[in-house]
Amino acid sequence: xxxxxxxxxxxxxxxxxxxxxxxxxxxxxxxxxxxxxxxxxxxxxxxxxxxxxxxxxxxxxxxxxxxxxxxxxxxxxxxxxxxxxxxxxxxxxxxxxxxxxxxxxxxxxxxxxxxxxxxxxxxxxxxxxxxxxxxxxxxxxxxxxxxxxxxxxxxxxxxxxxxxxxxxxxx
Numbered sequence: 001x002x003x004x005x006x007x008x009x010x011x012x013x014x015x016x017x018x019x020x021x022x023x024x025x026x027x028x029x030x031x032x033x034x035x036x037x038x039x040x041x042x043x044x045x046x047x048x049x050x051x052x053x054x055x056x057x058x059x060x061x062x063x064x065x066x067x068x069x070x071x072x073x074x075x076x077x078x079x080x081x082x083x084x085x086x087x088x089x090x091x092x093x094x095x096x097x098x099x100x101x102x103x104x105x106x107x108x109x110x111x112x113x114x115x116x117x118x119x120x121x122x123x124x125x126x127x128x129x130x131x132x133x134x135x136x137x138x139x140x141x142x143x144x145x146x147x148x149x150x151x152x153x154x155x156x157x158x159x160x161x162x163x164x165x166x167x168x169x170x171x
Contacts, residue, residue: 001136002027005064008078008131009118012067019046023120029155032116034141035094035108044102045129049159051097052143060086064134068115069125076122081133087114090163092143139163 006027040048065081080087098105105112144159 001134002030004119004132004134005030005116008134011131012076012119012126015098023152025117025119026140026152029153030116030118031144031155032114034112035098037098037102040102041133045158048098049143051101052094052141053161055090055093055094055097055141055161056068057163058063058086058092059137059139060084060090061088062136062138064116064136065131067118067125067131068113069122074121074123075117076119076125077117078131078134079113079115084114087138088112090138094141125147 009024037048062084063081064078067080068077068079069075070077095107099107140160140162142160145156145158147156158168
């Protein structure tokens with residue numbers, strides 16, 4: 001799937017100006033953030049992981065297609081063709097468990113826009129884009145730590161939780 005997303009990323013046409021996508025996101029860094037936590041104290045990690053392990057949700061499919069642009073951070077992104085109730089339900093379940101483990105954290109689900117960042121520091125949304133729909137079977141969620149390095153951000157998976165095949169699917 002990362003290969004398909006990378007192909008969409010490489011197919012972005014910035015009005016014959018390749019410099020308009022100043023920082024393409026590396027294929028290994030492509031991800032969809034369900035909840036940004038920021039810094040979490042070491043003594044809160046065990047409770048957070050314990051809470052996240054209680055989330056029960058069925059696997060579901062996303063269809064990625066269509067580009068968007070966040071003006072202030074200047075990010076071009078790949079989004080969903082249509083809203084997905086199953087994804088929203090997972091986000092809300094995670095939000096509930098994060099609130100229990102980290103009560104000082106402000107809710108993150110109010111402004112949730114499902115997207116995969118493709119390009120940072122882009123001057124504009126590409127004028128010409130084409131991307132075949134990408135089907136993604138969501139069968140797990142992860143807790144990931146972002147690490148700033150001299151070569152940019154890298155992501156380290158701290159823990160994975162599979163979605164349950166037997167859980168009741170979202171109608």
